[in-house]
Amino acid sequence: MKILIIEDNPDIAANVGDYLEDRGHVVDFAGDGVTGLHLAVVNDFDAIVLDLMLPGMDGLDVCQKLREEARKNTPVLMLTARDTLEQKLQGFKTGADDYMVKPFELQELEARLQVLARRGKAVEPRVLKVGDLEYNLDTLTVSREGKEITLNPTGLKLLQRLMEASPRVVSRHELELRVWGEELPDSDSLRVHIHSLRNAIDKPFDVPLIQTRHGIGYRLVHPDAVQT
Amino acid sequence: MKILIIEDNPDIAANVGDYLEDRGHVVDFAGDGVTGLHLAVVNDFDAIVLDLMLPGMDGLDVCQKLREEARKNTPVLMLTARDTLEQKLQGFKTGADDYMVKPFELQELEARLQVLARRGKAVEPRVLKVGDLEYNLDTLTVSREGKEITLNPTGLKLLQRLMEASPRVVSRHELELRVWGEELPDSDSLRVHIHSLRNAIDKPFDVPLIQTRHGIGYRLVHPDAVQT
DNA sequence: TATCCGCTTAACGACTTCTTAATGCTTTTG
């Protein structure tokens, strides 16, 4: 599994990280909320271990921003020293999937992470489908009407988000966040990428899938499919 | 949510069940492992609360059989008085999704159940409805009598506020605040936007929904619907 | 080193949306 640990105490971080790495997982670290959030948005982790007490942005903020702004539903396990019911409820409310109180057993942490990752996988299929468009996340292959389509890395990222969200509208800002993280390019590069994505996905076919919501963002939807 | 409680202690079962029912959930009970497993297999619950100490078949067996034989992946929250690490690990190994140790807070139980049910279920679209008018907040699509209506961003913002408030009156100032924030335009731009909103929503249909409250603001109501 | 590929930037026209202002109608108020 690929796991992100957001924890400001280096001892705890190292302790947890070492254990998980010994168990064969790949571990990334962040010492504060901002970089943690950034890593979580840009990468695709199987699970995130999130301490509540963080310098700058605290854990609840990180979780909430991850869910609402970045619209990522990577499983989050919250970690805290304080053990009040109120705290826990608030943690779950911001979108946490599990909650452990220090001190805890490393084995239990790993077991819970594994359960979270297992659940998360079940929801997100390995192949995204919208109409006749398919995107295999394992082979990073895109095809429409059975014909293979090759895309740039940026195109893939955009397409993934659009397909995940379909038929919802994805704001320009969210797309930019997904591709570049917090440090956006100076110019409106997104427009050019959308254009080339359209060239690859829509232009060779009869029905265009990518729609523009002027002033808001984009939307990927198959017109014939049943909408609500 | 539809929840199954498998618990042999009638006091605890009643206690938990009453609380969950008060919170608006539908609860089923089973006093032993065999009937619990049977109910879990036959029905589709959103989550299962499973005690470990059960007469006959114990909780671990129930969980394992549910997963392996019945191949159901209904979320399972295990409940136990014993708090050994070994127990917990075994619980997760048999396919539990969460694990709580007695005594526990009912509110936390509900929060965890909600998280479990949330995963694995597709997020249902958020839709505002007033009469035959519908506004899907995810796809940003508006329709009336099934016919699609396209609106510009400002129109969407106004409509959202009016529909949220319906059938109450929304003051001009509140609407302006919603669209422009604190820095309002110099002229009374709101009137023009309301006008174009009416053109889109009311003009093509028989019954107008947007009413003017002179000197106060606007109101969106379906006249036929029951009002207070 | 030369070539390719992907990304960014810039520029331009086309298009959409927003604001402003002018005019006439409706409601309120003294």
Place this chain on the structure above:
DNA sequence: CAAAAGCATTAAGAAGTCGTTAAGCGGATA
């Protein structure tokens, strides 16, 4: 009932956004 204020309607220009194209930069590749 008349004046004043608030509102509806319309049109036109300003401002903003989008699609498209092409040039330049830098890293990777051969």
